Amino acid sequence: MSLLELDDIRLDLPHRGGDRALLRGVSLRVAPGEAIGLVGESGSGKSMTLRTVLRTEPAGARVTGRVLLDGTDVRSLDAAALRRLRARDLAMISQDPRAALNPVLRVAEFLVEGLCDARGERRGTAERRVRDLLAQVGIADVDRCMDSYPHQLSGGMLQRVVIAAAVAGSPRLLLADEPTTALDVTTQSEVMAILDEQRREHGMAMLFVTHDLELASAVCDRIAVLYAGQIVEIGTPAQLHSAPRHPYTRLLLDSRPSLTATTPTLPVIPGRPVAAYEVGAGCAFATRCPWIAPRCRDGAVPLVEGDGRAVRCHRSDELRGELVRTSAPEVTG
Amino acid sequence: MSGTTGNVIEITGLSKRFTTGRGGQRRSVDALVDVTLTVADGSCLAVVGESGSGKTTLARILVGLEGADAGQVVLAGRPVAQRPRRAERRARARDIQMVFQDPNGSLNRRRTAGSAISEVLTAHHRVRGAELRRRVDDLLDQVGLLPAHARALPGELSGGQRQRVAIARALAAEPRVLVLDEAVAALDVSVQAQVLNLLAELRRVRRLTYLFITHDLSVVRQVSEQVVVMRRGEIIERGSTERVLDQPQHPYTMLLRDSAPRPGWRPRRALGRGEPRAEDMEAAR
Amino acid sequence: MSAETLTGVEPLAVTSSRQRRSGRGTVRRLGPLGVAAVVIVGLLVLAALLAPLIAPYDPAIGSVVERYQAPGAAHVLGTDQSGRDLLSRLLYGARTSLTGAAVVVLLAAAGGTVLALVATWFGGRVDALVGRLLDLLFAFPNLLLAILVVAVFGTGLTQAAVALAVAYVPYTARVLRSVALRERRLAYVQAAELQGLSGFVVTGRHLLPNIAPQILTGAAINFGYAMIDLAALSFLGLGVQAPTADWGLMVSQGQDSLLQGYPGQSLLAGACIVVAVAAFSVIGERLGGRRAGGRA
Structure with a gap:
């Protein structure tokens, strides 16, 4: 039984010249006591996903899909019930403690x-x-x-x-939105250690939003990588680090400079992260993907589960060997 | 010229104190305490530190946005004034330029990317008309942008593109030194890699010297040959990047390195449960 | 390897359909009420401009036999205690009332902007000095300051307007200073400063255009206040002098008629003031909200 279940969450925000999609169908299950990292670049929808759980999305946003907390549909609660839920079952930690x-x-x-x-x-x-x-x-x-x-x-x-x-x-579920981004690195380490420890001691589940894959890997059981308003890959930190199945995950890991080694040039993903509303038909990552095939350009790509993980890529089976990171260091957890 | 020493920047005994508040609330903070360092021509020195370490103050004094209380700065063989006048700043700007962190504030939102670059071009060189446009296009090309980007307002550019324009603007003065103040910190990971590669390429092609200010040790490893670690206005460790990162001597450098997330890393409490940390106690006082 | 593949050049993100300088954004910000306010202000300005053409009578000349006429075919809005046509006086009154307020607002905006930019640019002691000067001006109630000026330099629209402008400067300057200060700390201003460009160039090219929206909004809000304060001065007999047509003066001169059972003059002039002030306040508020450099 999951503690939290997100089922095909879509979010559109009215904008001049038509609505803009920010989330394009996010589905996720969190077990009691489980920590899940939501990792992505700007515009990926990681924070917005968190806000749909708390129901603090921007005014005017249209949200479809279900958010089930212990079987209760959070999105259909009245104001009083929502207040009780926020006071009893949910806690939020944001970037700015002030x-x-x-x-x-x-x-x-x-x-x-x-x-x-x-x-x-x-x-x-x-x-x-x-x-x-x-x-x-x-x-x-x-x-x-x-x-x-x-x-x-x-x-x-x-x-x-x-x-x-x-x-x-x-509370049973902790929602943390970049809680250490505004802090110095040494303080970040300290605060993350405390957060992790307290979460485990109190047996709380956690949704941890961050742009830092390594930080999420250190404190989360599973990591969901978001791109343009969708989860493109989800798996354990060890799975993602050693054998990513989505090209974006692989390139994201590679493009971060290493603390222990240098390369003459960093591998780069061409272009910039696209926002959910800029995505046309086909795979959202198609415009930047070096492994693109003709079929990537048409039709939506489903999130396919298997081996205790899931990936949203037509070619993940063919590319399995190619995406393995040989130089990936050991990852615990 | 710096030919005799091979150093393009020589800083000796630089000190700076800031005073805030009025009357009884008056407090002073030592932003820089007796800082001495040199940067070899064509090299990249990383200045590492957390907030309050004085790294940004060092950068601002170097480019002339701030004056020092004591000490000497020799830039390309010329000592620079402590309290820079306008003419002096202009002369200095041809030797040293700065790229700032904030990609949102780095460009005037009412003026085009092209005008940001041509402003610096015309400030330092006698160029106008078609020649000016050609130079702007040329600079945009060097930072991986197209001539059409010259007509774009900052709001029409992505964060990475804005930072590229800021780099082009700095290059317009044809400086020997670029001071990069957390210039890639606010960028997305995938864009950060692009800009780091761009900076490396520019340094190689234009034989630039970098003073790279950052809190990110992974970036330090990637870009620099030498590094100084700063804490509360003082340099507490210096040396080659490999030596400092692989065999840090100072406990604070070790703490910094151990705090950086990386594969297999676990966050940990620096001093175990319940013990105070100096910074927090200071802030609480 | 070329620089493009190495550093991953982005596809051109410049959109062809620019919103730049389009009036649409402004209309959207104004909303229906704001648009109505703009229309009202437009009509008032038109009335003031065209007063000599559309006013049926000379506003200063009346005949005693025609005093206190009720609205009718000859005089659409009736006449006052001297038999002058009220509609004509209201139309001409728009000229003095709007011009006076405009002078106050222009002078206050200019003075406030200059003080704010000087304080921001030089900082330190200059900033502190400007701050003290503004505190000093703040200490005087507006009208008292105006009365003092008029007492020294004599009555009249010019004196009253200049006096009020001086009284408005600190409100404008204080808000604009904080806006300019925030702007000055941005990297692009520092990048310009770094090049050794002069204070005039950096301020004029970068700071001023970016605080212009706040200057404009503050002016719109101040316009309403200036009309009220000028009317008050005229009412007290310190501003515009009879027989010039002015809304504030008309309210004042209508007092006696009011007691005699002819409220027309005071009510109509008062209504004009209220409508104009409300319209300017709505515009100012819609344009800039609380960030405006206005009074209060």
Whole structure:
């Protein structure tokens, strides 16, 4: 039984001169406690997918398809039920922690009152729990942190407070949208470690949106690679790294410079990432794909499952050998 | 000329302090503390650091957007003024140019890509009319764009294309040195690779010297021969890129390297559970 | 290997159907109410321009025998206490009222823009000095400042308009300074500065065009305020002097008639002011929302 099931999510946004598609049929299943990475470049629809789960898509957007959380269709809930769901089962961590915190409330007020309101806990119990949580997310001076206003804390500290707030309600699904993109690398490592640890301790499932395939590989059980509003490949980090089945996955992995080796020229994907609304008939990646065949240009390409993974490419079977990365280092997880 | 030393940039004892706030709230931050470095002609020096390391301040002083409090900068064999006047900046611009991070703000949204390039061309060379247009097309071609792109407004270009225009604009002054301040950080992975290749190609063909400011160690490995690691305004480690990345000496360099996501990498807490990190405590003070 | 294959040149993304300089975007931003406001302003300007041609009577000359005439065939809107045709006075009044407000707005926008750009460009001490100067001006209530100026330099439309413009400068300058400052920090301005281009060139070529929308919006919003303040000054007898036709003055002169049971003059002039002010406010608001360099 899946905790979360996305079934053919399509999203269109009105735009002058006709609607623009941002998502072109995203389907995904998340098991309880499973972490899934949504990885893609700009315009791939990774953040928008997350927003359809929370129902925070932009005003005027038309969404079709079903979002089932524990069998409940999130997209058909009324306002009160949606509020209950957001308070009880979902937690969100975004790129900017400052947006999640009320600037005129001290951290203590924000966290303690959040617990009291959402879960009806008594003040004393709530405060003890908050102290516990803050210590767990690596905040040394809990007293000083609780007494601080958001502007007095660094980005890394704030993101830890947001993580504490997110796990406080023990939600079943954590939605994380580039939670470390605005942080320095050393802070990113720290915050990701804490997020990963807290997620596992509380047995939460996670949808983790990022542009960084390596970062997602480190903390996710499976990774969905998105391109132009569709999932083009989904598999475990090890599967994707050693034997990608979609040309885009392979090229994305190759075009990132390595920390340990140099090449005279980096392999490149020609052109720029296309947006979902720019895609014509056929495979969305056809315009940039070096392995293109005539049949790639017409008709939609289905996402084909097999070997515990899935890929959206007509030629994935023929190219299987060619796409294997011989130089791919060992990937754990 | 730099012929005697082979260094196109020589920086000695550079210091800069910023003061913010007024009255009782007055605070000062040391952005640069006694920074000394040299960059060999035709090489690429990577300057690595996190926010607050002073790497951007170093770049801004070098190109003359900021003055230093103390120290000396020798550019192509000529000492440059501490508090640059306009004429001095103009002369310096022919030696050194800068490419900025933000692909959205790097071009005037009301003026075409071509006019951004011709503005710099006419500022430094006596060119006009057909000759000016030819030079603009030529520069666009060198960064992989077409003559038609000259008529495009920034809003009609992708992030990668805008950054290519920004590079063409910098090249228009025919400088010997390019300062690249996180110039590929905001680009998509696939576009970033294109621009990194372009920069490598331009360096080879035009024999340019790069000062490449970045937080990304993978990019450092790909583009540079030498690297300096900065933290809180100071250079804490320097050496050849291979040596610094493969056998870092300073604990902070090790931390930086261990924090960079890569295949097989796991995020980890620098100091284990519950221990304070200096940065966070400082921010909380 | 050519540079193209090496660096992966993108297909040309320049769209042929440009939205550049098209009026469509502006219309969409204005919305139906905004378009109506533009039409109203257009009609008012037309009325002011064509007043000598379309006004049935001389606005300054009346006859005592024709005082307080009700609207009718001879006088469409009736006459005032001196027997002057109200329609003609309203049409001519549009000239003074609109011109006065326009002068205030133009001067305030020019002064505010110059101060904002000077403060932004030089920064540091100059910025602080400009800031103090604006604080000082802020401390004076607009009308009080205007009354002081008029007390020193005498009454009249020019004096009142200049005085109000001075009072409006700090509002305009403060907002424009923050907009210009944000713009100045962008990389393209720094890239231009880096070339050793002069402050005039960089400011004129890059900063000014990019803050122009805010200048325009602020001016539209200020226009309404300026009409009200000018009317108030005329009402107090410090602005336009009789017998010149002016809406503010008409409201004031209609007071006595109002008490005698002839509310026409005050009501009509007042209605003109309200409609014009509302129209300008709607335009300003629709064009720029809160980012405008307007008063308040």
